[in-house]
Amino acid sequence: MKPAPSFRRSEPDARRQSLIEACARVLAKAGATGASVRAIATEAGVSPGLVGHYFDGVDALVAATYHHVDGKVAAALDAAVLAAGPAPRARLEAFVTASFAPPIADPQLLATWIAFWSLVTARPDIARQHDEQYAGYRARLEALLRNCGLADSALRIAAISVTALVDGLWLELCLSPACFSAKEAGTIARRHLDALTSPAG
């Protein structure tokens, strides 16, 4: 009889992906402080040395994880918009309220995100990643707002305000879920969109 293989080989991309997802789980569970090479390797079920084989140090792994998680969120938002149909206002609402439902409204995702924020101060490359990603987020929001008839002159401020409100609601919804519900967050956000799209001036 053959002894069970002590490990399996994987496709390089699959192994990289596995390490990235393990890194995200560790960041969510233990924060930036606990995201050590050994903890990530254990979470992924591999030996510590493998991290160095696929990434130039743990910093590069964290940066890759940031990029991956950002892509996951963007995909979830796009899917929500696509599922909303062609009506501009429905698409806008879908984009906004998707942040209050899985997989975005997830305490683990917030914990991962906070770990990234905690690195912005000390890591210029992470800071740049953050700026680019937020600029992209606001750009997509501006496009959705424009389709709802918002004047070009008001677009920038409107996108900033909606982004801030959604971020704040998402943050507190994840940090203390008992305080208010996802449904209430959606109501608040929709009311804000109403005030923006029908100026009572």
Place this chain on the structure above:
Amino acid sequence: MKPAPSFRRSEPDARRQSLIEACARVLAKAGATGASVRAIATEAGVSPGLVGHYFDGVDALVAATYHHVDGKVAAALDAAVLAAGPAPRARLEAFVTASFAPPIADPQLLATWIAFWSLVTARPDIARQHDEQYAGYRARLEALLRNCGLADSALRIAAISVTALVDGLWLELCLSPACFSAKEAGTIARRHLDALTSPAG
């Protein structure tokens, strides 16, 4: 001739305060990852052993720093409200827009705050501190909103929405100051208050 004293004694409270402020500076500069006992002690200009003398480990020091920074923010908000005079609407606006001016709108303060958030997941005591502090923040906001004539039934949701918007604006204002100005943040917040206090429909 006498040799210069190699160190000075301090009042226990003053030394504790000095360590707390040094901890806040280190958290702002290096994030939660870099907040080691030695880094904090060096920042405070004392030897590493002194931290253990005043606090039961570095975790207790971080918790104390959280409490201290929270108190500082609350004091700044109260001062802004007090300086706004007796008019309810002016007091509400002062409370809200104070978050976009020094000393609250400070990237270093945000970095400190993010370091605390990054500990919420792993540290139940920090999570409890966060819940209590946010409940207090919303309670003060509800009182200010009530004085502006808001119905009791709408108070809770209104306070949640204002808190979320202000937090989001504060977050992004500190993370990427080049994106929009403090004045614009104030305009956005005031417009939101308008929509809340004069329901159009």
Place this chain on the structure above:
DNA sequence: TTGCCTGTTGGACGATCGTACAACAACGGC
């Protein structure tokens, strides 16, 4: 089956972490 390639392991290495503690020295009381 045999042998090569290389993904993978597991431990060594120096640095740094949090903590504990004996020795030192500043300061108030005598």
Place this chain on the structure above:
DNA sequence: GCCGTTGTTGTACGATCGTCCAACAGGCAA
């Protein structure tokens, strides 16, 4: 001036950190 108190120092200790690399072994070609 001297002494006791105690705030403060500096270091030792074990644990854990990131990194590195020689050795092992799974999987494929021949």
